[in-house]
Amino acid sequence: MISRVLSAELAEHAGQRVTVAGWVHRRRRLKSVSFLVVRDRAGLAQAVTAHDPPSEVGPSGGGLSSANGSAESDLPAEETVVAVTGTVAANPQAPGGHELVEPSIEVLAETGAAPPFDLYRPAVNAALPTVLDHAPVALRHPLLRAPLEIAAAGVAGFRETLDRLGFTEIHTPKIVGSATESGANVFAIDYFGRPAYLAQSPQFYKQAMVGVFERVYEVGPVFRAEPHDTVRHLAQYTSLDAELGFIRDHRDVMAVLREVVAGMLESVRRRAGHAVSLLGVRLPEVPAEIPAVHFTEAQRLTSSPEPDLSPAQERWLSEWAEREHGSEFLFVTGYPMSKRPFYTHPDPERPGYTNGFDLLFRGLELVTGGQRLHRYDDYVRALADRGEDTGPYEGYLQAFRYGMPPHGGFALGLERWTAKLTGAANVRQVTAFPRDLHRLTP
Amino acid sequence: MISRVLSAELAEHAGQRVTVAGWVHRRRRLKSVSFLVVRDRAGLAQAVTAHDPPSEVGPSGGGLSSANGSAESDLPAEETVVAVTGTVAANPQAPGGHELVEPSIEVLAETGAAPPFDLYRPAVNAALPTVLDHAPVALRHPLLRAPLEIAAAGVAGFRETLDRLGFTEIHTPKIVGSATESGANVFAIDYFGRPAYLAQSPQFYKQAMVGVFERVYEVGPVFRAEPHDTVRHLAQYTSLDAELGFIRDHRDVMAVLREVVAGMLESVRRRAGHAVSLLGVRLPEVPAEIPAVHFTEAQRLTSSPEPDLSPAQERWLSEWAEREHGSEFLFVTGYPMSKRPFYTHPDPERPGYTNGFDLLFRGLELVTGGQRLHRYDDYVRALADRGEDTGPYEGYLQAFRYGMPPHGGFALGLERWTAKLTGAANVRQVTAFPRDLHRLTP
Structure with a gap:
C-alpha cells in the first residue's frame, strides 16, 4: 500500500x-x-x-x-x-x-476529461439524468456518495441486530422455475433453453428456511419488471428480508422489526455520522413501542371507502401519528385478505382481515410484513379460494408438508429507506446504478 | 414470542x-x-x-x-x-x-408426511439428488444445515475484516446491457422488450466504485450459464468481491486477502463452533504471510508445458506448499496475459505475464485476483490487442476517463470455500437451493 x-x-x-x-x-x-x-x-x-x-x-x-x-x-x-x-x-x-x-x-x-459537472461545488449542479448517465464519476461528489454510506451503515445495522437475535444469514436462488408469487411483472430468462424467471422476492425460500434455522435473513437483489415510471420503483432493488418462527402472531414480528429499525438507525448514527451531518439528515427516534392502528381504524380516520390506502392517505396517517403519538413510525395492521398475498395468515378473530401489516415512515410504506400460513392444508385452501391450482406451487408448498411452526416476517426496501431517511425525492438519487424501464446502463 | x-x-x-x-x-x-x-x-x-x-x-x-x-x-x-x-x-x-x-x-x-429419509439418524442416508429435491426438509438434518452455518459465519468474517480495514459495502446491478466480461456463458433476459444479461460478476462496478470509496466490497449472487455439469460449478453462486485503490501492485491485494481469509476462519471458529465440531472440520492455520510462487516457477515445479495449470497440477502445488512451507494456502502469481481478462495489469518487469494471482487452498483454486489497469488509454490498447472494439465497453471505461488510482481486488466463491472447508465433494452439498444445467427447483 x-x-x-x-x-x-x-x-x-x-x-x-x-x-x-x-x-x-x-x-x-x-x-x-x-x-x-x-x-x-x-x-x-x-x-x-x-x-x-x-x-x-x-x-x-x-x-x-x-x-x-x-x-x-x-x-x-x-x-x-x-x-x-x-x-x-x-x-x-x-x-x-x-x-x-x-x-x-x-x-x-492523470485524468483525461473534465467531469460532467463540478464535483467541488457544494451543491450538485446537474439534473438527475446527467448524474445517472455519469454515475462512475458523479458519485464522487460528497453529496451523492453520502447516501450510499448511509445505506451501507443501515444494512450493517440490520445484520447486527438480527445476528444478536439469533438469526442466520441465507442466500437463496434469484432464478426460479415459475412466476408464482405475484404472477405479473416478472423478468423472463432463457435458462439453458427453458423458460425461467428472476425472483421477485426470497419469500418462499426464507419461509422454507424457518424450518431449518427458525430465524433467517437475507440481503439481496430482487427484480420487478415494473412497467411504471415512478420516483419509488426500480427494476432491481436491494431487499432486506427477515423471517422467524415460533411467534404467537404478527405482533411478535412487529416487535422484531422495531428492534431492527432502531438498530439500523443506531448504526447509521455510529458508522455514517459524517454523511448524516453533510446531508443535514435528521434521524428519527424509534419509540419503545411503535404505535399501531388497525386497517379499519385507518380507513375511518382517513374516510377511505376503498379496501386499501392511497399514498395520500398514508401521508395523512403518518402526520396523524406524529401529532397524536409523537412518532414518525406507524404500523397499520390487519389489511384485508383481498389486498394481501395468499400466504398471509388471516386474523382468526376478524373474518376478511389478516395478520399482515405495513410500517409507514414519514408518509411512505417502508416495510410490508405479517404472519404467514404454516399448515399445508391452509395453503391448499387459500389457493383454491383464489381459483389457483397448487401445481406451480408444489416446490414452495413442500416445506409445509413437514411440520412448520407459526411464523412471519417482513421485507424492507433499502433504496426506499435510504431515500426517505435522506429526504431524496427519487429512489434513483440513492442508488448507485439504478435499473428501470428506460435505464440499463451504466 | x-x-x-x-x-x-x-x-x-x-x-x-x-x-x-x-x-x-x-x-x-x-x-x-x-x-x-x-x-x-x-x-x-x-x-x-x-x-x-x-x-x-x-x-x-x-x-x-x-x-x-x-x-x-x-x-x-x-x-x-x-x-x-x-x-x-x-x-x-x-x-x-x-x-x-x-x-x-x-x-x-402437525406434520403431514414422513421425511424422504430419517433426519434423526447420525448419517444422511440419502443420495444427493434426493437431498436436493427435498431441500426444505432435508436441510433440517444437522449434518446438512451445518455447512450453511459455516457459510454464514464465513461471510460475517469477510465483512467484519473489510469493515475494519475501511471498506464500504456496495450493491450493484445484476442486470447488464452487454455481455462483455467474458462474452460466453451469460444468461439472456427480456428487459422490457430489449435484450439484457445477468451479470457474471460485479467486476466493472466494483472498479468504478473504487473511484468513489477507494475500498469496496459486495456479497451477492453472480450468474454463469455454465454448460458443464461438474462438482464445482453452479449457474448461480454467491461471490465475495473486494476491490481497493492506492495499491503499489497485486501484493497489496494479496496482503488484504490474507487478512480476509484469516478473519473468515476466525469468525467460523467463533460463530459456528458447534457446526465445526459436528462435521469434524479441521480449520486451517493462515500463515502470517501466505507463501507465493510465480506462475513460471509453478510450471517448472509441475513440469507443465501449457500456459495454464490443470486441476491436478493445482493439487500437486498445494501438497508441495504444505510439505515445503507448512501452509494449506498458496498464492500462484504472474499468470500469463493470455490466460487473464483484458483488464488485468501486466507485470511491468516481465513481458507476457500479469500482476494477477490465484489463491489455492487444499488443492483448489479458491480466489482469483490481481491488479487491474487504471488508465483509460491502457484499456483502449488492451482491447485493441485482443481485437475488440471499445463500443460495448463504454459504460465500463467511463470510470477510467477520470483519474483512477492503481487498484486491484479479488473474488471468492462462497460455495467453493464452504465445500473445501467442510470436505464436501460437491458444491451442491453446501448450497441450500443450487441452480445448474439440470436443476431449477425447488
Whole structure:
C-alpha cells in the first residue's frame, strides 16, 4: 500500500511531514497563494503554497506551481489522482482545522476529461439524468456518495441486530422455475433453453428456511419488471428480508422489526455520522413501542371507502401519528385478505382481515410484513379460494408438508429507506446504478 | 414470542420447570420409558417419561404417552412442531447433559408426511439428488444445515475484516446491457422488450466504485450459464468481491486477502463452533504471510508445458506448499496475459505475464485476483490487442476517463470455500437451493 495518512487524521500529525493521497477536488490559484484540495475516502485535505518565493520542487514531482507558471492550469486538474507530501499545520479555515504546507505533489494517475459537472461545488449542479448517465464519476461528489454510506451503515445495522437475535444469514436462488408469487411483472430468462424467471422476492425460500434455522435473513437483489415510471420503483432493488418462527402472531414480528429499525438507525448514527451531518439528515427516534392502528381504524380516520390506502392517505396517517403519538413510525395492521398475498395468515378473530401489516415512515410504506400460513392444508385452501391450482406451487408448498411452526416476517426496501431517511425525492438519487424501464446502463 | 428456553440453555435452568420448543427429532418408546428428542435452532433436547405409573396428562395436551397407548405412534411423529414443558434434570447421557422430566407436550403444528429419509439418524442416508429435491426438509438434518452455518459465519468474517480495514459495502446491478466480461456463458433476459444479461460478476462496478470509496466490497449472487455439469460449478453462486485503490501492485491485494481469509476462519471458529465440531472440520492455520510462487516457477515445479495449470497440477502445488512451507494456502502469481481478462495489469518487469494471482487452498483454486489497469488509454490498447472494439465497453471505461488510482481486488466463491472447508465433494452439498444445467427447483 502506498504510505499515507487519511485526510481525517491530519490533526494527529501536527508538525510532521506526511503524505495524503486522493483526487484533486479543487485547485485555486489566488494572487499570492495556491490551494489544492485533495479528496480521499475520509474527507478533504488542503495543501497550500505561497508563490513568492516559489515553492521548492520536491523529489517526486514539484511544488504546487511550476517554476514559471502562474495559470491555474499549472496545478493538476480536478480528478487527477495525487499524493501530496507536506508539513501539517493548524489552520482553522482548512477542512478539519489542519492543512499541508510546503507541499510537493506526485501525480499517481492523470485524468483525461473534465467531469460532467463540478464535483467541488457544494451543491450538485446537474439534473438527475446527467448524474445517472455519469454515475462512475458523479458519485464522487460528497453529496451523492453520502447516501450510499448511509445505506451501507443501515444494512450493517440490520445484520447486527438480527445476528444478536439469533438469526442466520441465507442466500437463496434469484432464478426460479415459475412466476408464482405475484404472477405479473416478472423478468423472463432463457435458462439453458427453458423458460425461467428472476425472483421477485426470497419469500418462499426464507419461509422454507424457518424450518431449518427458525430465524433467517437475507440481503439481496430482487427484480420487478415494473412497467411504471415512478420516483419509488426500480427494476432491481436491494431487499432486506427477515423471517422467524415460533411467534404467537404478527405482533411478535412487529416487535422484531422495531428492534431492527432502531438498530439500523443506531448504526447509521455510529458508522455514517459524517454523511448524516453533510446531508443535514435528521434521524428519527424509534419509540419503545411503535404505535399501531388497525386497517379499519385507518380507513375511518382517513374516510377511505376503498379496501386499501392511497399514498395520500398514508401521508395523512403518518402526520396523524406524529401529532397524536409523537412518532414518525406507524404500523397499520390487519389489511384485508383481498389486498394481501395468499400466504398471509388471516386474523382468526376478524373474518376478511389478516395478520399482515405495513410500517409507514414519514408518509411512505417502508416495510410490508405479517404472519404467514404454516399448515399445508391452509395453503391448499387459500389457493383454491383464489381459483389457483397448487401445481406451480408444489416446490414452495413442500416445506409445509413437514411440520412448520407459526411464523412471519417482513421485507424492507433499502433504496426506499435510504431515500426517505435522506429526504431524496427519487429512489434513483440513492442508488448507485439504478435499473428501470428506460435505464440499463451504466 | 412463545415463552421458551433453547435446548442449549437447559443446564442454566437445572431444577426449574421450563418449556422448549422445536421439531420432534426422534421418538422412542422402550419397555419402561419413552424418549422424545426435540430439535431447535440451538441443538437437541431430550424429554423422558416413565410408563409405570403412566405420566400425568398436562393441561396443554398430555404426557409423552396417551393414557392407554403403548405404541410409538402415540408419540407425536418426527417433524411435528411441539412445545415440551418439563423439569430440568441432570443426565450425562442426554444431549448437553440435561433432560426434561415429567414432561407435557403441546403440539404447535402437525406434520403431514414422513421425511424422504430419517433426519434423526447420525448419517444422511440419502443420495444427493434426493437431498436436493427435498431441500426444505432435508436441510433440517444437522449434518446438512451445518455447512450453511459455516457459510454464514464465513461471510460475517469477510465483512467484519473489510469493515475494519475501511471498506464500504456496495450493491450493484445484476442486470447488464452487454455481455462483455467474458462474452460466453451469460444468461439472456427480456428487459422490457430489449435484450439484457445477468451479470457474471460485479467486476466493472466494483472498479468504478473504487473511484468513489477507494475500498469496496459486495456479497451477492453472480450468474454463469455454465454448460458443464461438474462438482464445482453452479449457474448461480454467491461471490465475495473486494476491490481497493492506492495499491503499489497485486501484493497489496494479496496482503488484504490474507487478512480476509484469516478473519473468515476466525469468525467460523467463533460463530459456528458447534457446526465445526459436528462435521469434524479441521480449520486451517493462515500463515502470517501466505507463501507465493510465480506462475513460471509453478510450471517448472509441475513440469507443465501449457500456459495454464490443470486441476491436478493445482493439487500437486498445494501438497508441495504444505510439505515445503507448512501452509494449506498458496498464492500462484504472474499468470500469463493470455490466460487473464483484458483488464488485468501486466507485470511491468516481465513481458507476457500479469500482476494477477490465484489463491489455492487444499488443492483448489479458491480466489482469483490481481491488479487491474487504471488508465483509460491502457484499456483502449488492451482491447485493441485482443481485437475488440471499445463500443460495448463504454459504460465500463467511463470510470477510467477520470483519474483512477492503481487498484486491484479479488473474488471468492462462497460455495467453493464452504465445500473445501467442510470436505464436501460437491458444491451442491453446501448450497441450500443450487441452480445448474439440470436443476431449477425447488
